[in-house]
Amino acid sequence: MARYVTRRLLWAIPTVLVVTFLAFLTLRAVTDPVASYHRLNPRATAEKLQQYRQVNGLVGSVPEQYFRWLGHFVTGHWGTSIKGSRPVWPAMR
Numbered sequence: 001m002a003r004y005v006t007r008r009l010l011w012a013i014p015t016v017l018v019v020t021f022l023a024f025l026t027l028r029a030v031t032d033p034v035a036s037y038h039r040l041n042p043r044a045t046a047e048k049l050q051q052y053r054q055v056n057g058l059v060g061s062v063p064e065q066y067f068r069w070l071g072h073f074v075t076g077h078w079g080t081s082i083k084g085s086r087p088v089w090p091a092m093r
Contacts, residue, residue: 020066028062037052040083
């Protein structure tokens, strides 16, 4: 029985990673956070948009962005909302 539970727990790790990676890719494919930010802040300069990319971890390759996102998600650092510039986590309570 312990062997069965251990095997299931070990399989859960890659399963969670694959599912979260697919969710991450899907969100990145259908939405562009920088474009959304620019729609809400039409006077934002190119420097401001680059700063937004930097602050929100939208630079680097897709795997780098994913692991940065996963680390922030697990630690509870969910960033700020585009609309209202408030922390995301308290708004979800």
